[in-house]
Amino acid sequence: MNKIEIEKIKIIAVEGKDEVNFFEAFFEKNDINDFQIINFGGKSKFKDKIKLLTKLDGFDEVTHFGLIRDADENYNSAFESLIYSLKNSYLPYPKKGHSFSEENNNLRVGIFIMPNKNKKGALENLCIEIIKEDKDFNCIKKFIDCLSEKPEKIEKSIIQIFLATKNPIVNSLGLGAKKGFFDFQNEKMKELLDFFECF
């Protein structure tokens, strides 16, 4: 297996494999081909992984470093947690989410919190916003409503049900994105697209 190296001067760090697949599809659809996507393997690892990344070969040449994670229950807490991680590694940091730091030693750092600015939730919420316009979305909603016991992670369930209705069936959001099941031209994707266009 080939070793992972910092190969591009623009990198983004994401939470997991699903996000890697999602962004690979998103970049391809939007003709963005100068970013390397790095899987940090969980939001709890951002602090340590940022520090490690800064010590690896190639990081000195990085000019754009994007951090992308879920807001979960609180947008501001997610943002503050990333700022703390950046400060811990002596890296520049933006003053607010969905924006970029001043340039420091040729490096600019940007933060995007999923699903969108000042919203709680995760990547799944952003995708649900997109598939709401799908003609069969109401069927999925009715199916959920019909259940005697509601699933604990309802957004994840909606995405799984949506993917189960597609052909071919895939079992993860990221693979669904690669199959083109989410419309990246949708208005709800504008914030994410703007983020990369301004970066």
Add this chain to the structure above:
Amino acid sequence: MFKEISINRFRSINKIDVLNLKNINLFVGSNNCGKTSILEAIFIITGVSNPKIPLTLNQFRDIDYLFDKGKNHKLIFYKMDYESGIEIKAKIRNEIRELKIGPYYEKENNETTSTFDENFFKNPYFDTLSDNKNINGLDYNFKIDKKKYKAAIYRKGILFEEKRPINYRETIIGTYVNPKSILKLLPEKLNNLIIKKKIFGIINILKKIDKNIENISIGTDNLIYCDAGLSELVPINVMGDGIIRLLSIIVTIANQRNGFIFIDEIENGLHHKTLKILWRTIFDMSREYNVQIFATTHSYECIKAFQESFLFNKHQEEKDDISLYRIAKKEKEHKAYSFTNEELEELLIDNWELR
């Protein structure tokens, strides 16, 4: 124990600081990144009063000073600029030692006479030095906790002369494990262990590689012989490079209580399974004998064995015992990025390139 080292203008390194040195230190980095030079600089300041060391190190690198008219003295200086001199500073336990190495010029005569034929003028390679004063050797100025000393090594005719301070007595000792010196020193070091009844510990370690090894002895011919269960003893040389390499490292540690050991390209000649045995042995023995280890590698398998073996060592509670340093050249300076064992584990799980 070395706690930190600062190196200025030595070989390919203009400047580097390596802080927070641990009991076992592994230096990695791409070719020509300066990792061997760091090892050499620490070795030089370990033997701060011994100006023969840089020239010996040159010979380890196959730069034969005996047949070179002073030019190889320049090779230890950054960009061969000997006038700027080398500065090495180290914190060892609570002692601060500083060493400045500069050129030593011929002093005995104000004028020299030489003869040459017309071919001299056809030689396109001469430089100003050829017509000026030759560096005749190395000049040492060192300070131990602010007390100053001087030493030098220089050529005198066909011989070398060395000056060492009589009022300085070295308190620490280090050994540079090099293939060229291994076999020469091994019989004597092994003999010390036989006398101290420590040889069976060494044999038990070798058994992990070759279970047939039952004993090791030294012949009157000063060769090391191995009892591998055959009808007669066999010279260690025929047992393979791996056994000799492993033996030389563990025998050096066992002979070097409270000292320092330097091993360049530690993975050389060793199978990846042997690398794990080597590291486990180093982790255990370095504590037992209180030896600080400095090693280099550019092998991924060696880094992996280093990290994995630490999990099995007896002293694993000492989490702060080892460190890996990635050496990188950054514009005019070099930089050492240190990684703890836990960080190393994360990077290896994710399959990051570290070399």
